[in-house]
Amino acid sequence: MGRSKVDLAIFVGKRVVWFVPVLFGLITITFFAGHASVRNPCAVWVGPHASPDTVRNCIEYFGVNRPVWDQYTGYLSNLFQGNWGKDPQGGQPVLPIILTLFPATIELLLAALFLMVVLGIPLGVIAANAGGRWPDHLVRLFYLGGWATPAYLGAVVLAIGIGPVLGLPNSGDFSSTPDPGWQLTHMSILDSILRLDTGALVDAIAHLILPAASLALLNLGIATRMTRSSMLEVLPLDYVKTARMKGLSDFWVLYKHALRNSLISTVTVLGTTAGSLLSWIVVVEEIFLWPGIGKYAFDSILSYNFAGTLGVVVFFAIVVVVANLVSDVLYGVLDPRVEWR
């Protein structure tokens, strides 16, 4: 136990190892929940107008009448061999689809988190510093408004109300489809940078603003509220007065001495928020036609694409775990009293 790099590595390593049983449990629950709630997925897979023969063939082919336990062990052994299964309707393997869609979702998520941090945290500082006077109320009105707005409504208002006024594109990630093979990572901004294409970069950023802003504006209340309340706790402390008594201006007192300590709790909350942002992302991607995993997740569930659903669950779980890990590490970095263990 301590604060050396080795201690940190052991800390991260332990957390990663712990992730394995968590993931295993998650796959198990999702698998059984899916299979228990759907008696005969073939009825959906072959469509309403298929002949009974087709349905029988389908049942035969996919083995959906086998005991669930057999199906489960079969799925797991495939998974261990790197075979994530196929979409029963289209027949495409699930993993390559997820790997092309998922980076775009991560990009949107990171952009939203970035906006939540650069807008939400200063708003919290302003509110705490105003402490009950009008800027405090104004900020509260702003973030509660965002919070109370349903995602579909807020995103639609931004997409068709505000986007056109500002001249911002409101669908997709690029104005024109990139050439095949141009996309390396499927993150529009990262690809533009890797290809050293400034035109594409500007285009990518413009396309990212509205979906990221709608996610951020609806959720930044969490960052603002947490920052405000922890700032209110920190501001009366003696070390803030010490900082003032050095002759530092309000700006440095607030944003260096006080905020640095308040961030410790804000970062923790933001880490847990990353997971809940994923559920909003499904709606936002749909509205802005963002080429992410949201639509795929939605379609997979509706079409009883078990392999697809499980794949999405695994990736969402990775996001949640990584976000929590990052926030735990940041917590320790921000607070020198924390020891890695």
Next chain:
Amino acid sequence: MAPGRVVGIVGETGSGKSTLGQSIPRLLPEPPARIRQGRIVFQGSDLLSIPKWKMPIVRGTSIGMIFQEPINSLNPAFRVSDQLIEAVRIRKLRESGEAELFRPTEGFDYSKDRPVDPKEAIGRTFLPSAPEGRRPRAGRTSEELRKDALEYLRLVRINDPETILDLYPHELSGGMRQRIMIAMALSEKPTLLIADEPTSALDITIQAQVLTLMKELMDEVNTSILFISHDLGVIAEMADDVGVMYAGGIVEFGPVAEVFERPAHPYTKGLLESVPNRYKADGPLPSLPGSVPNLARLPSGCPFHPRCVFARPPCEPDPGPALEPVKGAPAGSNRRAACYYSEEVVRLK
């Protein structure tokens, strides 16, 4: 307060000592705090008439402060070096003219009967003194700032400053933290240093060490000090003058030796009598019945009258007595008390 003089403030817990100290550099959050009347005159300027956002210019280089609880007074998130160098740097920026430095008002004269050139008292550099001819603009690289910071740690008698500088506050003892606080306040060479019970939270042995250190530094550093304490013994040791506080106001003021020898206010008298051997004014005072009133609902008239053995009209009706020169005190001794019967009290043996 005369330049270079140490004024002690003494009073029971809750009598408003910290509030007084923090109201001078306007450190109290306004609201809820509000300075309803009076002025805060510092080197000829009324600090109440300076816009709030300009107050940081007065703080640090002109008015410094040491707080009561060393556990809370250093920022837990930054190394000692960051916090100390920050203070050293502010002084340098202000001296070199890159940042605004608060200056005494033109023609400011501390007092008519004791004409003191404030520049003589204030500007005297004590440590580390820049070599003659070297412009203050120099000495701002990080190594030089660090060197200065080390100097100040040595000034407060820290033996291994190199190591200490790279530690975080939670890795230090209370006494060590308080030394660092003192180093930090001194590194800005303030004209006025407000020390709010700098030793009350420390162990008795450490307390003695820190007090000795402060006493030694007082001779080296020509800074006026407002020394707050609830310990009469400490005040007697450290201060030249003393102000006795009761219920948010100063009820008696004068040279320490005279006030402690012949108090002019019944409260001071009670305070002194209640601490026969250990000079400690903590907790309820045996010879003073009752306790400090709630400052939000002061009794009418003299705030001390419910506990005062001398109380009789006109002590009760509004308003209470003002702080006025004590009649019957030795001539020229500058003694003041807020009591209708101070003349009678000061004559008592």
